Amino acid sequence: MTGMLNTFQQGIHPVLPKPNHDEAARQEFAKSLKGFVQGRLLPGLGPVHGSRAAKRFEKAHGRPPADRHDIRKAMVGDEYFQHYAATNRIAQELIWDTVIDSIERQLPALEAEAKALSAKNKAPLETRAxxxxxxxxxxxxxxxxxxxxxxxxxxxxxxxxxxxxxGVYLYAMGYMGPTNDDMGRSVANYIKRNLPDFTPANILDMGCTVGHSTLPFKEAFPDAEVIGIDVAGPQLRYAHARAAGLGLDVGFMQRDASATGFADESFDLIVSHILLHETSGKAMPAIFKECHRLLKPGGYMIHADLPPFDLMDPFTQFILDNETLYNNEPFWGAMREMDQPALARAAGFPADSIRFDTAPMAIMEFAAAAESYTAETTESLAEREFTAGEYAPGGGWEVLIAQKAVK
Structure with a gap:
């Protein structure tokens, strides 16, 4: 995997902070350190667990570890795990630190550029202090x-x-593609293939941050009105300018996904991308209910994330749950234990319309189709497995799909 780290470089657009030579070197180091943790340190956790941590647990408790909680108890005292967890946290913090200098050095120019670009975006921008x-x-x-x-x-x-x-580009180690849009592009491709007769006229992306995953829906459905919502005004202002810089008229509004304020039956398609695990146990059911209220009859709700825990073995659960404990993702683990289909049913979606599926990663398909990519590159992408972090998928993104009943 280490050889793949520099295959994808971030695409340039007018409001992206541009590092100088030294800043770029530090950022590349941070990205490579993240890759080292994923590609070299992480694979050692399995053998450590099997060869010594699980045996220590069984000796102390009279039984082998039964679930991810037992595995964590077995592993946290092991020096190898401590080395892995500490280095992973350092790499995460370093990623942000290496970007801040670039932003502070050119922030006035970036703000001016963003303001000028937003004025060219024909779709709305709505924020409030x-x-x-x-x-x-x-x-x-x-x-x-x-x-x-x-x-x-x-x-x-x-x-x-x-x-x-x-920062997200570095965090994802480039695996989200040049414009960090692989999730949205993958879901849009999934819709095109699996729902060929579905042509949404109004699309809502919940929890859009800077619109990475929002813009592919405008590209896939150019005649649609596409709106991204988020609770963070600075993300939305940047997103509005970024969209204009990339040549797309997409609107961004400061709204809460659990209570958007839009009228009933306003949208044909509602999507989100790694939103749900960053909300809360109270907000998540409300978001599903809001999706049902906002959808037109026959419209679809599609939430893309990583799989729930019941689709993983206990050791993989343990690995992914490190995000909960060490990466300031408090709802990460709890969200994966919630019965999402049950929440969708409670929100009003018919049971026979609710399902989990996999949207193949667009970047993998692009690499497979592009003559410029080597067989080694394509094979490396295809062989990736779920390891740690939301940007470490295997062949595709897990999607929860539900369709509102037709009256």
Missing amino acids: DFPTPRYVTALDIHCMPGGYAEAETPDAIAAGALYDR
């Missing part, structure tokens, strides 16, 4: 991102969006 941001967003720095998604509001604030845009 007094927006009541949910506590699950403001209580901690999600992903260890300094300041969190929703920085202090000023009329032109975009720094959090710029940090997220560049």
Whole structure:
């Protein structure tokens, strides 16, 4: 996997913070360190568990580890696991730190550019300084991102969006593609293939941050009105300018996914991409109910994330649950234990319309089709397995799909 780290470089657009030579070197080091943790340290956890940690647990408890909680008890005292967890956390914090210098050095110019680009975007931008941001967003720095998604509001604030845009590319180690849009592109491709007669005219992306996953829906359905919503104003201002810089008229509005304020039956398609695990146990059922209210009859709700725990073995659950404990993702594990189909049924979706499926990764398909990519590149992508972190999928993204009944 290490050889794949530099296959994809981030695509340039007008509001992306541009590192100088030294900043770029530090950012590349941070990305490579993340790759080293994933590709070299992480694979050692399985043998450590099997050869010694599980045996210590069984000796102490008279039985082998039964679930991810037992596995964690067996592993946390092991020096190898401690080395892995500490290095992974350092790599995560370093990613953000290496980007901040670039942003601070050119922030006035980026704010001016964003303002000019937003004026060219024909779709709406709506933010408000007094927006009541949910506590699950403001209580901690999600992903260890300094300041969190929703920085202090000023009329032109975009720094959090710029940090997220560049930082997420490094966090994903380039595997989300040049514009960090693999999730949205994968879901849009899935819809085109599996619902060929479905042509949504109004599309809503919930929890859009800077619109990475929003823009592919405008490309896939150019005649549709596409709106991205988020609770963080700086992300939305950056997203609106970013969309214009990439040549797309997409609207962005500061709304809470659990209570959007849009009229009933406003949308044909509602999507989200790694949103649900960053909400809360109270917000998630409300989001499903809001999706049902907002959809037109026959419309679809599609939430893309990683699989629930019952689709994973206990050791994989343990690995992924490290995000809960060490990456400021408090709802990560709890969300994967919730019965999502049951929540969808409770929200009003017919049981026979609800299912989990896999949307193949668009970047894998692109690499397989492009003559410029080597067989080694394509094979490396295809062989990736779920390891750790939301940007470490195997062959595709898990999607929860539900369709509102036709009257």
